[in-house]
Amino acid sequence: MSTREERAARFQALHAGEPFVIPNPWDGGSARVLEGLGFPALATTSSGFAFTLGRRDGRATLDEVAAHVESLVRATDLPVSVDLENGYAEGPAVAITRIAEAGAVGGSIEDWDPAVGVYELPKAIERIEAAVEAAHSLGWPFTLTARAENHIRGNPDLDDTIARLQAFEQAGADVLYAPGLANADEIRAVCSAVSKPVNVLARPSLTMAEIAEAGGRRVSVGGALTWTAVGAFVEAATAIRDRGDFSSLGASSGFQDWLS
Numbered sequence: 001m002s003t004r005e006e007r008a009a010r011f012q013a014l015h016a017g018e019p020f021v022i023p024n025p026w027d028g029g030s031a032r033v034l035e036g037l038g039f040p041a042l043a044t045t046s047s048g049f050a051f052t053l054g055r056r057d058g059r060a061t062l063d064e065v066a067a068h069v070e071s072l073v074r075a076t077d078l079p080v081s082v083d084l085e086n087g088y089a090e091g092p093a094v095a096i097t098r099i100a101e102a103g104a105v106g107g108s109i110e111d112w113d114p115a116v117g118v119y120e121l122p123k124a125i126e127r128i129e130a131a132v133e134a135a136h137s138l139g140w141p142f143t144l145t146a147r148a149e150n151h152i153r154g155n156p157d158l159d160d161t162i163a164r165l166q167a168f169e170q171a172g173a174d175v176l177y178a179p180g181l182a183n184a185d186e187i188r189a190v191c192s193a194v195s196k197p198v199n200v201l202a203r204p205s206l207t208m209a210e211i212a213e214a215g216g217r218r219v220s221v222g223g224a225l226t227w228t229a230v231g232a233f234v235e236a237a238t239a240i241r242d243r244g245d246f247s248s249l250g251a252s253s254g255f256q257d258w259l260s
Contacts, residue, residue, distance in 0.1 A: 191215025
């Protein structure tokens with residue numbers, strides 16, 4: 001297995017190369033499958049992980065997330081970045097430190113709290129600055145992603161999104177992320193307004209080529225792979241319950257080779 005520092009260096013180097021996809025596993029098994037399929041790095045999904053606990057998104061604790069990160073790092077040799085939501089009750093600096101100790105080499109902090117909504121910009125900047133300070137104190141290249149949530153939290157104002165990402169870039173974030181960009185024009189507007197790599201959330205209506213042409217450097221899928229898997233599970237289970245139909249069952253032997 002690679003050391004944490006080696007994974008960190010590989011992850012940092014990815015952002016200086018060609019656009020890449022960083023898919024989101026929800027447990028150790030899905031992480032091993034994605035590694036077997038040849039993806040170069042992984043990112044956790046807060047909603048997908050919450051599902052494994054039988055909860056809705058936003059209801060996991062930092063302790064639980066840290067344990068989840070440890071399980072992913074044990075399962076795969078790939079760099080792992082972590083969806084840290086807004087930093088949990090402990091705050092961005094503590095959250096960064098905890099998941100770095102657990103083996104992650106990157107993480108994201110968002111500017112939204114379900115209890116208060118989108119933070120006012122000065123408060124959001126202060127939180128990213130705290131995260132940057134914590135990341136820099138680690139002594140190795142932790143890749144910090146700053147997320148502007150307004151686009152998916154009731155205020156899809158592209159100018160506001162850009163202003164927030166520009167402020168987060170100035171605060172020292174390594175990667176910028178605005179979930180909810182709807183098309184290539186919006187992606188292009190964001191990417192042309194900042195100089196740091198931009199992460200884009202995949203959409204069924206966009207191809208990787210279109211995202212890359214618009215300037216996106218990194219593409220994640222959020223909880224979508226989790227829900228695709230759950231959808232197939234529900235469909236098969238419903239057929240069993242309603243019709244006694246087991247035709248959808250049958251283990252694929254291909255991915256077994258990726259498990260230890």
